[in-house]
Amino acid sequence: MPPSPSSVGSARPVRLKGGRSVSIIAAVVQFAVVGVAALIVVALVAGSRVRETSNNESVRDARELALLLSAQIVAPRVTPELLAGDPGAIAAMDEVLGDIVATGPVNRFKLWTPEGTIVYSDEHRLIGMSFPLEPDVVATLVTDQPVVDFTDLDAPENLYDEADEQQLEVYLPLRLDDGTVLIYEHYQHTSAVDAGADKVTAAFSPVVIRSLIALALLQLPMAWWLARRVRASQRQRMMLLQSALAASDGERRRIAQDLHDGVVQDLAGVSYAIDAVRHDPNVRSSPSVVATLDRVVDEAQRSIRGLRTLLVDIYPPNLEEGDLAGALGDLLAPFEARGVHVEFRDDITGAVSSAAHAMIYRTAREALRNVESHAQATSVRVLLRDHEPNGVELQIIDDGKGFDAAQLEERQADGHFGVRLLADVARAAGGELAIVTAPGAGTRVTLVVPR
Numbered sequence: 512m513p514p515s516p517s518s519v520g521s522a523r524p525v526r527l528k529g530g531r532s533v534s535i536i537a538a539v540v541q542f543a544v545v546g547v548a549a550l551i552v553v554a555l556v557a558g559s560r561v562r563e564t565s566n567n568e569s570v571r572d573a574r575e576l577a578l579l580l581s582a583q584i585v586a587p588r589v590t591p592e593l594l595a596g597d598p599g600a601i602a603a604m605d606e607v608l609g610d611i612v613a614t615g616p617v618n619r620f621k622l623w624t625p626e627g628t629i630v631y632s633d634e635h636r637l638i639g640m641s642f643p644l645e646p647d648v649v650a651t652l653v654t655d656q657p658v659v660d661f662t663d664l665d666a667p668e669n670l671y672d673e674a675d676e677q678q679l680e681v682y683l684p685l686r687l688d689d690g691t692v693l694i695y696e697h698y699q700h701t702s703a704v705d706a707g708a709d710k711v712t713a714a715f716s717p718v719v720i721r722s723l724i725a726l727a728l729l730q731l732p733m734a735w736w737l738a739r740r741v742r743a744s745q746r747q748r749m750m751l752l753q754s755a756l757a758a759s760d761g762e763r764r765r766i767a768q769d770l771h772d773g774v775v776q777d778l779a780g781v782s783y784a785i786d787a788v789r790h791d792p793n794v795r796s797s798p799s800v801v802a803t804l805d806r807v808v809d810e811a812q813r814s815i816r817g818l819r820t821l822l823v824d825i826y827p828p829n830l831e832e833g834d835l836a837g838a839l840g841d842l843l844a845p846f847e848a849r850g851v852h853v854e855f856r857d858d859i860t861g862a863v864s865s866a867a868h869a870m871i872y873r874t875a876r877e878a879l880r881n882v883e884s885h886a887q888a889t890s891v892r893v894l895l896r897d898h899e900p901n902g903v904e905l906q907i908i909d910d911g912k913g914f915d916a917a918q919l920e921e922r923q924a925d926g927h928f929g930v931r932l933l934a935d936v937a938r939a940a941g942g943e944l945a946i947v948t949a950p951g952a953g954t955r956v957t958l959v960v961p962r
Contacts, residue, residue, distance in 0.1 A: 542734040577681040581695040619698035657683040782811040858896040886911025
């Protein structure tokens with residue numbers, strides 16, 4: 512019995528498709544779309560890197576500003592009176608720093624002792640209060656390196672701040688001439704940092720984007736040239752394939768003609784001559800001679816039948832006459848002779864081109880040859896039918912042992928290119944060849960070609 516639809520449907524498909532070549536314009540459009548997508552990705556990555564670099568530069572500027580203000584503005588005005596909490600000294604410091612708070616990016620100043628006591632702040636309520644210092648703030652006394660971080664609005668030292676956004680805080684050690692060591696701190700609006708990052712990003716992003724666009728545009732002519740080269744190579748390959756197939760058909764026709772007009776006719780003549788001799792009265796008087804001549808005639812006629820079967824396989828005359836069904840029937844005849852159950856159905860309506868006839872016959876011949884050599888099948892079905900919108904379909908289904916994709920690839924690697932050649936021919940004809948098979952599940956070969 513042929514394999515059930517469920518068994519074949521569960522088999523692993525090995526698809527060898529052939530389709531119409533993609534046009535050069537379509538190939539270039541595809542390249543352009545992929546290029547635009549790549550351009551967007553690269554632009555996003557580059558923009559992110561530029562933004563990150565800009566933020567780093569803005570943080571560096573914040574450190575530089577803190578070093579400048581602490582050394583040039585704050586340090587000269589830190590006096591023993593200020594550290595002692597003298598209102599006049601505090602007012603003098605407020606007068607200088609108040610202008611900076613009013614006009615600059617800094618909105619809070621603090622001076623800490625290494626023990627965590629605030630000795631000055633433009634928020635006077637904090638003066639004299641003590642808070643635990645963060646480890647990185649304590650570390651700045653050892654490293655002498657500024658520490659830049661975002662403010663923790665919930666920290667106790669910020670209890671009087673009503674800011675609705677995070678700010679950037681900068682800590683650094685402030686060493687006075689008399690040996691006093693303090694910790695300088697100021698808060699800076701993140702908007703200033705963002706503005707600096709935006710400025711750098713705005714300066715570099717157009718350059719990066721224009722460069723990427725120019726690169727993509729420069730690649731389009733190369734893509735067009737490569738697409739034309741590939742298209743020309745495909746066209747040349749298909750022409751060579753068609754030429755090889757035409758040469759193969761011509762050679763098959765020549766060999767078939769030579770065998771028919773030469774060896775087959777000679778054997779037929781020998782058979783007739785011997786048959787005439789064995790009926791001669793003088794010869795029939797010797798039974799042993801007659802028996803020998805009978806065997807010779809039988810062997811000659813068997814050889815003639817074998818050669819005629821070979822002629823049909825090499826180049827069936829009914830295919831040349833447009834009888835596709837007859838040619839496929841000749842291919843199935845040896846299976847019937849060996850007791851294999853054969854089913855053939857031709858449901859094609861309308862005319863079919865000679866090219867489609869040849870393609871269907873080649874595929875059937877190769878598939879049935881594989882069934883005969885490898886499948887160990889007990890049933891073979893050959894189905895012909897219309898395929899919408901304007902094609903014909905051939906299906907060859909057997910209930911043999913099947914195979915897996917790796918076996919197909921191994922046979923091709925060993926030089927057995929029959930199936931691959933058929934796939935190329937299908938591609939050249941604008942069709943499709945598909946094989947569905949699995950070990951123990953039989954094999955279904957499906958060919959679809961234009962009429």
